[in-house]
Every structure is written in structure tokens, then in C-alpha cells.
Amino acid sequence: MSLNAQSLVSKDGEPYLPEAKDWGISIDATKLIKTANFSFVSDLQTISGKYFLTDKSAIRAGLRLGFDNWTSTNWVPDRSKVLTTAAYPSTYPLKENKWTRNFSTVGLSFGYEKRRGKTKLQGIYGAEIGFYFATLKDKFTYANKLNASSGASGGTVDSTYDAMTSPLFGKAQNINLSPAIQGVTGYARMLERTSGVFFSVVTRAFIGAEYFVIPKLSIGGEFGWGPSFTLEGRSKTTYESIGISTVPGASSVPTVKQTTFDGPQNKSFTLDNDNFNSLGGLSATLRVNLYF
DSSP, X not given: OEEOSSOEEOTTSOBSSOOTTOEEEEEXXXXXXXOOOOSTTSSOOOEEEEEEEETTEEEEEEEEEEEEEEEEEEEEEOTTSOTTSSOTTOOOOEEXXXXXXXXXXXXXXXXXXXXXXXXXXXXXXXXXXXXXXXXXXXXXXXSSOOOTTSOTTXXXXXXTTSOOEXXXXXXXXXXXXXXXXXXXXXXXEEEEEEOOOXXXXXXXXXXXXXXXXXXXXXXXXXXXXEEEEEEEOOOEEEEEEEEOOOSTTSOOSOEEEEEEEEOOOEEEEEEEEGGGSSSSOOSSOOEEEEEO
16 A cells, blocks of 8 residues: 555555545444343434545434334233133133334434544544434233123233233333222223333534544544433323222222323433433444445
């Protein structure tokens, strides 16, 4: 290779460094080796793009669109049938409970990058701003319907069989053993759980370095610092249960009803490094950069 004040090229004449009007793609390699995590702010913009205005400056942008749906099923005994009628060793008659989770997310980022250096080791610095939205909804469908007139043996909430699990998310925590419902009899089971809209805006200054291992391909990392604001709206959770009205003069006959609870609203403001915002990810990121 040859080196002069203007360029760094391979023995085949290929330039190592990006040039004006080049495009670039950056992949956060640390995200590729992580265990899957389904919390709101994990695995954000893992792929971002750049466009070089000059040999030493570029605009950068990131985009993430995610719309995910998972369904887990749980087999439970059919409580509408008498379990002792089948002869040994017959299995219990079974029905299917379902837990469906819908998750959607939108992430956008925009920034400006400068670089220094005339060798294969390049320093980078700049600033960017990002916006992130996310929602999460769980829906539970039960094969055995509640029946207020069937008594404790058949139509009430079953804390064992109505409790659902998923190999992805673990226990659903969909049974409330101490529901805050007046006149409730026994337990309550969840029908729907909707998170409040999660919104985050982050601005950050960043500094880092890239090393070009072959022409137009580099490995590097960057550290960022700046303010972030996060708002999580009120969640809503709907339960169904069996109960008797506590209002004087009301009917004493138990009925099946639904009750909706509102969750708290959360806000946060931070001024810290990338470990504490939803744009830059961990401060010790390892990036693979491709230019063309």
C-alpha cells in the first residue's frame, strides 16, 4: 500500500477510507451475540446508515420498525366434564388456554459525524438525536368459562390451571390472589394487559474510533453522553371475577363481572452516558462499518 497526505490505498489501488458521496452501514456487533431480551428498550437501532458530505464529514440516520406477535398455549383440564367417568388409564379431557402478546416499536435517529486521521485508524466525533416509541399488549383467553352459579367445584378462577406460562416470557402473572375488587369471591384472572405508550427522546454527543481492516470495512466503537427524557403512559389491566354486590339492597346472587385497573404514569430525566439511554446502547459498543 502507499500513503500520502491525500489518500490511503491498497496494492490494488482501492481506497481504504470513505470518500465524499459514499454510503455506509454500521452494524452493532454486540447485539448479535446477546441473549434475546424482550424489554422495551433493548436491541434498538442495531443497523444505521451514513452518507458522506465530504471525505471527513457525514450525516447518519437510524430506523427501526418492529411489529411482533407471539402466542403461547397451555393445556388445562376441561372442568365442564366429570373427570371420574373415564376408566383408568385414560387422560383427563383437556382444553386450551391462550396467551397472546403484541409488541410494536418505532425508533428514529439523526446525527452529524466528523472524522480525523490519515491512517487506517480514524477518530470520529459528532452529535445525534433519537426518538423511540413502544407499546406492549397481552391478551388471555381461557377455555373454562367462569360460571357464578356452578359453585366452587367448576366455575371459579383456578389459581393453578388458569395461571399461564410461556417458554419466551416465563410466568404471565395473570392470576390475582388478592384482587382489590369489592365483594369479590375467590381470585381474579386477567383478560387483557396493555402498557402505556413508552416514549423516549435522547440527544447525545459521541466520540470513538474506527480501524480499517480492509478497504472500506472497519471495526470500531464509540462512547456517548447526553440528556434523555422518558415518559411511560398509564397502563390498563382488565380482570374477570365472581362476586356479590356490597351495595345495600342489591341482589345477593353472585355474578361474573370485569374490572379495569389503571396503572401509574412514569417519567424520567437523565444526563449520563449511553448505558442509561435508549439510543446509543451500551457505551462499550463494537461496530462493524461497511462503506461503498
